[in-house]
Amino acid sequence: MKQIILGAFEINQVNLTSQGLWAHPQQNTYRYKELNYWIELARTLERGYFDFLFLADSYGYPLLNGEVPAVTFEQAVEVPKNDPMPLIPALAAATEDLNFIVTTSTSWEHPYANARRFATLDHLTAGRVAWNVVTTSSAVVSKLFGTTQLPHDQRYAMAQDFLDLSYRLFEGSWEDRAVLIDKAKRIYADPQFVHTVAHDGPFFKSDGYFNSEPSPQRTPVLVQAGASSTGRAFAAANAEIAFVQGKDDKMLRDQIQDLRRLAVDAGRDASSIKAISGLSVVTAPTQAEAEEKLEEYLSWINPEAARAYYAMMTGVDLSSLDPASSFSNVTTEGSRTQVERYKDISVKEAVLDFLRRGMRELILVGKPKDVADQIVAILETTDLDGFNYTPFVSPGSYEELGQMVVPELQRIGIVRSERSRGTFRERLFGTGQSRLPASHPAAKYRRDGDVKDARKAV
Numbered sequence: 001m002k003q004i005i006l007g008a009f010e011i012n013q014v015n016l017t018s019q020g021l022w023a024h025p026q027q028n029t030y031r032y033k034e035l036n037y038w039i040e041l042a043r044t045l046e047r048g049y050f051d052f053l054f055l056a057d058s059y060g061y062p063l064l065n066g067e068v069p070a071v072t073f074e075q076a077v078e079v080p081k082n083d084p085m086p087l088i089p090a091l092a093a094a095t096e097d098l099n100f101i102v103t104t105s106t107s108w109e110h111p112y113a114n115a116r117r118f119a120t121l122d123h124l125t126a127g128r129v130a131w132n133v134v135t136t137s138s139a140v141v142s143k144l145f146g147t148t149q150l151p152h153d154q155r156y157a158m159a160q161d162f163l164d165l166s167y168r169l170f171e172g173s174w175e176d177r178a179v180l181i182d183k184a185k186r187i188y189a190d191p192q193f194v195h196t197v198a199h200d201g202p203f204f205k206s207d208g209y210f211n212s213e214p215s216p217q218r219t220p221v222l223v224q225a226g227a228s229s230t231g232r233a234f235a236a237a238n239a240e241i242a243f244v245q246g247k248d249d250k251m252l253r254d255q256i257q258d259l260r261r262l263a264v265d266a267g268r269d270a271s272s273i274k275a276i277s278g279l280s281v282v283t284a285p286t287q288a289e290a291e292e293k294l295e296e297y298l299s300w301i302n303p304e305a306a307r308a309y310y311a312m313m314t315g316v317d318l319s320s321l322d323p324a325s326s327f328s329n330v331t332t333e334g335s336r337t338q339v340e341r342y343k344d345i346s347v348k349e350a351v352l353d354f355l356r357r358g359m360r361e362l363i364l365v366g367k368p369k370d371v372a373d374q375i376v377a378i379l380e381t382t383d384l385d386g387f388n389y390t391p392f393v394s395p396g397s398y399e400e401l402g403q404m405v406v407p408e409l410q411r412i413g414i415v416r417s418e419r420s421r422g423t424f425r426e427r428l429f430g431t432g433q434s435r436l437p438a439s440h441p442a443a444k445y446r447r448d449g450d451v452k453d454a455r456k457a458v
Helices: 035-047 087-094 111-124 139-144 152-172 229-238 249-265 287-298 303-314 347-357 368-382 396-412 424-429 441-445
Strands: 005-011 052-056 099-105 129-134 179-182 187-189 197-200 205-208 221-224 241-244 274-283 362-366 386-389
Touching (some): 005 035, 005 274, 035 087, 035 396, 052 087, 052 129, 087 111, 099 111, 099 221, 099 424, 111 129, 111 152, 152 197, 152 205, 152 441, 221 229, 221 424, 229 249, 241 249, 249 274, 249 368, 274 396, 287 362, 303 347, 362 368, 368 396, 386 396
Parallel strands (some): 005 052, 005 386, 052 099, 099 129, 129 221, 221 241, 241 274, 274 362, 274 386
Antiparallel strands (some): 179 187, 197 205
């Protein structure tokens, strides 16, 4: 059985997905403003053989009926929060083989500035960085930036233009042979191998040189999480990691099969995308103790805060829906990921599920060995490549997984037991594969002089 990719889901704020759990006695997320909190967490993850720390982000906050509900501030529902990107150099310096995924939006950033930041991060982390590409949907954010909210599919068209320009910058401006750093000849770079980028797209324009030299990966590892048909097609064409959404094995299996089919249709190999699902684990010496612990965690959830959270993500007010109607009738121009997951059940069932689980996907409960066996069964059924672990409390949930469950998974052979330095892309696809393969759409922007691509087109 293949080794899995194990990540940790975090946001630079107070709550993750279970709104209200911030107040739990074992929860330390209130320390999110302290750099030492994040350094301690990164080292905990590295000790537990996690492959990456994923830092989600958004500018938004809940809005119901045109107003920000008081519970937003009372329970810290997506506000306050800080920018996650400045954390990465410090966390990379404090660890040796932990990788980092950070979120930026194609709706509110400019491709040139964004590419420059990621090139800088790729240099400073020695190639341990990835970009979670999101198409921000919130009407609140549109107002913050003084623009109008674009329709769902138009946001993805904008995102593709954003990526096309980014690929030109990352891959097409500097040839590998441009950088000489020849002190004797006093030549840093050979100008004949540095090229202007000219992009005139439907949403973005740029003309000139990219002023960051090639980084270890050039293009950071590309991550995407769209669950709509448009989002899946976008991920299949561009992503190397896709976060799939599903609350059971069948939903995950169907999404993964569709994703791999779409990747092949886009001219890529089915294995060129790693499918990652959310996972939460509650473990204890006995099944009864684990179940009791889960219920104790869930007792801290604030239902009003959870509804506000759902509205922020989707634009849908759960309290305004007919409980007896089918959730498949719910439509939105906001994010569809958390709408698609409930398309086969009633509004009442969907509301009860979200108030209990939040955005969590799989929740496994039991003794460490039993949890490990459940993970193996899920992998065999779904063809998943790994998990994005969402804790209930931090750092306790991470410590429990790393100390109790990971050793069982290492015994089975599906979690690595050795440290492996290198780039993030090499962790995903193998040693010597730091650059995007020739089959990726970014490769068409490379210059003939670039020969360092180790992976061949398939």
